[in-house]
Amino acid sequence: MDEVNLIRGLKQGSKSAFDAIYAMYFKRLFVYCLRFTKSSEDAEEIVQDVFLRLWNIRESIQQEDTLRSLLFIISKNYLINAFHKNINSPVYEDYVNYQEQIAVDNISRMEYEEFVHQLNHAMSRLPKTQQLVIELSRFKQLSNKEVAERLSLSEQTVKNQLSLGLKMLRSLLGNAPIIGLFFILNDLFRYVDK
């Protein structure tokens, strides 16, 4: 069935026309979204939202020959927000630093998603306090004083826990196949002396 007929069907509320349109555009839309979200989970969610929106507005669709541009318009805001979320994320910043470093050392590249996964896995193996301290200090960007307040600890304890945690992360990630992660921790160590 060609797209013109599918669109006509969709406008009249045909679920099977919608299913066919979904099959037509899903893969392309997913790959496209992934380029901006850098996370499969987020890309899946956005693709779902885009098609859901398409279904909800089906009666007022203006396009007749192709939905290519309409899908773009619907996805635009979701992706712009995903972009902003990433560039402002401390973990993404670590990733960029890491990428720069391995480009220099010629080690094989890692996707952002894999990077986050490795980091989270290593983090979960840390003792609870060290985990919390690193999360608040680096990922939520609080000062040592603020972290101390939040967790009811002394500032010195916070510094100690940060130092211990980072050392442990370093050794944990050292055993991972991707050794390059070492380099981001140099950056993280900055925060011990804040």
Add this chain to the structure above:
Amino acid sequence: MKDLYKKYVTDHLTHQELEMLKNTDPSILDRELERFMEEEWQSDMLDSSNVSEELMVRVKSQLDEKIQLRRLSMPLYVKVFAWAAAVLLPLLILSTFYLYHENHQLVSEEMVVATGLGERATITLPDATKVTLNADSKLTYIPKVYNKKERKIKFSGEGYFEVSKDKERPFLIDAKGLNITVLGTTFDLLVRNNEKTAELSLESGKVMFRSLLSGKFVILNPNQKVVLDQSTGNLVVMKDESQYVAPWKRNELVFRNAPLSSVLSSIEKTYGVHIVMGCKECNSDLFTGTLVTNDINGVLEVIEEAYQLKAVMNGHEISIVKVK
């Protein structure tokens, strides 16, 4: 600029380039980004061959569930309506009245906290969230349902929010032209009915701010501020330059290149006074500075000095004239 986006999608950004992106004016950033996104979408290079059928099917089944949910509610609605239409007129009126009364009862269990001009109030909600209301503000919530599945409030005016963390129950704010979703955070929100813009300044935590008009939304990080244009639904995110959020809470009014007319308007609201401005030409003069608001006389003195004006107070009426 386009090169930076290319590098972003291919993961070849350098640290400096990332900083550049972060420091670019968001509206310019988004404009260029949109152009780039369109090119990417049309690009022949988009390789979708690695996407698994399993993924496509899985997402589709979740999608279908959501669509079904909407569809199911329809037939029921149609059935009830048909029944109601078939009933005799007096009975129809009676049942409508009864339903309205029922709803009205539930809805009217509202708790409202409001401040007038020159007033301030602090309210602690059932989940220990603390809200400090600035002058001329109103907060509404329904105690029966608040903190059950979610924590929802209606708001207008200006308030400083300290929201308790609760991952299970998002904190939602309904306000003119926008809604906000929050998960344990501190921020200042300014949304007044008669203002052209609304703003939220985030101190700590994370907030999702959405325009009802355009559907656009942003997720804010600490030390960021979002300004909503109520007429277009456009959102602008900027770095919050001031170290602190909500200067009014510390008894200060902070202005940066603000026209005198808006400074006077802030003074009116803060003290609950009415100002009659004798010097019309002065209204567009720009004012930059911090007014400590413990005492209105001190504030008026600053204005008098800065603009060669004289303010005469008569109870709650203040008239200002230009000194020759």
